[in-house]
Amino acid sequence: MKKLVTAPYGLHGSLTVPGDKSISHRAVMLGSISKGKTVIHHFLAGDDCLSTLAAFNAMGVKSERDGETVIIYGNGIDALKEPAQPLDMGNSGTTTRLLMGILAGRDFETRLFGDASLQKRPMKRVSEPLSHFLGARIELTDNGTLPATIYGQKLHGTHYQMQVASAQVKSALIFAALQADTPSTIIEKLPTRNHTEIMLNQFGANIETAADQKTIRVMPKPELTGQTVEVPGDISSAAFFLTAGAIVANSRIRLERVNLNPTRTGIITVLQKMGADLQIEALPTDGEPLGNITIATSQLKPIEIEAEDIPAVIDELPLVALLAACAAGTSSIRGAEELRVKETDRIQTVVAELRKLGVEVEELTDGMIIKGRSQWAINDDQLDSYGDHRIGMMDAIAALKADRPLQLANADAVSVSYPGFFQDLERLLGGDLA
Numbered sequence: 001m002k003k004l005v006t007a008p009y010g011l012h013g014s015l016t017v018p019g020d021k022s023i024s025h026r027a028v029m030l031g032s033i034s035k036g037k038t039v040i041h042h043f044l045a046g047d048d049c050l051s052t053l054a055a056f057n058a059m060g061v062k063s064e065r066d067g068e069t070v071i072i073y074g075n076g077i078d079a080l081k082e083p084a085q086p087l088d089m090g091n092s093g094t095t096t097r098l099l100m101g102i103l104a105g106r107d108f109e110t111r112l113f114g115d116a117s118l119q120k121r122p123m124k125r126v127s128e129p130l131s132h133f134l135g136a137r138i139e140l141t142d143n144g145t146l147p148a149t150i151y152g153q154k155l156h157g158t159h160y161q162m163q164v165a166s167a168q169v170k171s172a173l174i175f176a177a178l179q180a181d182t183p184s185t186i187i188e189k190l191p192t193r194n195h196t197e198i199m200l201n202q203f204g205a206n207i208e209t210a211a212d213q214k215t216i217r218v219m220p221k222p223e224l225t226g227q228t229v230e231v232p233g234d235i236s237s238a239a240f241f242l243t244a245g246a247i248v249a250n251s252r253i254r255l256e257r258v259n260l261n262p263t264r265t266g267i268i269t270v271l272q273k274m275g276a277d278l279q280i281e282a283l284p285t286d287g288e289p290l291g292n293i294t295i296a297t298s299q300l301k302p303i304e305i306e307a308e309d310i311p312a313v314i315d316e317l318p319l320v321a322l323l324a325a326c327a328a329g330t331s332s333i334r335g336a337e338e339l340r341v342k343e344t345d346r347i348q349t350v351v352a353e354l355r356k357l358g359v360e361v362e363e364l365t366d367g368m369i370i371k372g373r374s375q376w377a378i379n380d381d382q383l384d385s386y387g388d389h390r391i392g393m394m395d396a397i398a399a400l401k402a403d404r405p406l407q408l409a410n411a412d413a414v415s416v417s418y419p420g421f422f423q424d425l426e427r428l429l430g431g432d433l434a
């Protein structure tokens with residue numbers, strides 16, 4: 001049980017948030033299937049990305065890690081070897097789903113398993129299109145979950161219209177399409193994060209995205225060469241402090257070198273629409289867009305979030321609910337049924353935690369309706385992450401506004417995406433005015 005603190009004097013100071021989780025995963029994967037040396041700076045050494053690194057090590061890829069710097073010695077995709085043991089995906093949906101796309105076209109068999117939460121998450125969304133459209137062979141449990149066995153096959157190019165708005169499914173399809181005999185076209189339901197496409201092109205592939213931002217053309221069998229990757233700060237981690245800065249009285253925080261890829265900046269759009277006091281300073285970069293964001297205590301207006309808004313803010317929706325709980329009026333989140341299949345059912349867990357804080361919130365099948373107010377009447381001091389990193393960190397930010405210290409069960413879960421979260425929070429609580 002971790003004691004959560006309040007913030008009567010606000011939060012102040014500057015912070016460089018950890019490296020982006022999605023980009024760190026992809027840097028390890030691309031380094032491992034390319035030829036030559038890949039150097040990754042500001043790698044996120046969270047549990048999920050370490051699961052990805054360990055999986056490739058088990059397939060014969062040599063790497064070295066010194067804190068946030070990782071060097072991968074790649075020998076190309078054909079040099080991956082059958083692992084001696086089943087691969088442990090830990091808590092990471094991204095590792096599992098993207099690996100399925102890579103392994104579908106290898107000439108060996110692999111078994112994947114995960115922790116109790118991951119073994120409940122849906123995997124047919126990846127195995128079915130890979131099997132029916134590209135010729136893969138993947139076995140799941142009768143419930144469509146892990147453990148999975150992937151029997152590597154010769155793959156064929158395809159034209160596939162996606163049924164779910166998911167960057168993980170899209171990326172798995174792209175990885176399989178790279179190994180096919182002819183080009184493929186993948187059409188997204190809604191545009192989702194495009195880190196796979198951007199990074200693959202940096203490593204030498206030919207992936208074209210049409211002007212609609214949804215139609216992706218993949219040319220197979222590229223020569224991929226190792227690169228240097230500067231991982232920008234994770235906007236999904238910055239979002240906890242953007243929220244804290246907006247809702248906690250007397251705060252002013254600057255988050256430095258945050259990734260501003262437009263497929264990820266939904267939380268900034270939300271904060272702007274809610275009337276937050278926020279400034280962005282774009283920074284020069286050779287890679288993904290990046291900048292410093294400053295936020296100060298704000299009077300927030302309510303917001304309505306709909307299906308097409310969701311992909312760019314998917315992992316920040318617990319925080320959008322928290323912002324809404326502090327806004328002057330009623331907010332709604334709809335079209336967010338994907339939240340039900342994350343590390344926890346995040347509609348259920350967010351509703352449960354907000355109700356403990358005394359927030360009036362109605363659960364919908366695809367989202368929630370939240371009545372905001374300036375002061376909550378807390379009715380349960382025991383918050384719980386339920387083993388979900390993003391719920392635990394949302395709880396810690398919410399607790400800053402409480403009238404007394406609260407408790408958090410299963411606080412360790414934060415190490416999945418932000419191992420230094422509580423230390424960074426402490427720094428901002430004791431920080432000088434930025």
Ligand SMILES: O=C(O)C1=C[C@@H](OP(=O)(O)O)[C@@H](O)[C@H](O)C1
Pocket residue numbers: 021022023094165166167168169171193314315338
């Ligand atoms: O591709 C990625 O790196 C991710 C995609 C999203 O999942 P979905 O593809 O399931 O929406 C997101 O929720 C996850 O945290 C990371």
Ligand SMILES: C=C(OP(=O)(O)O)C(=O)O
Pocket residue numbers: 048091092093094095315342343390417
């Ligand atoms: C959903 C998440 O990750 P993953 O799907 O990789 O487990 C997340 O980080 O919020």
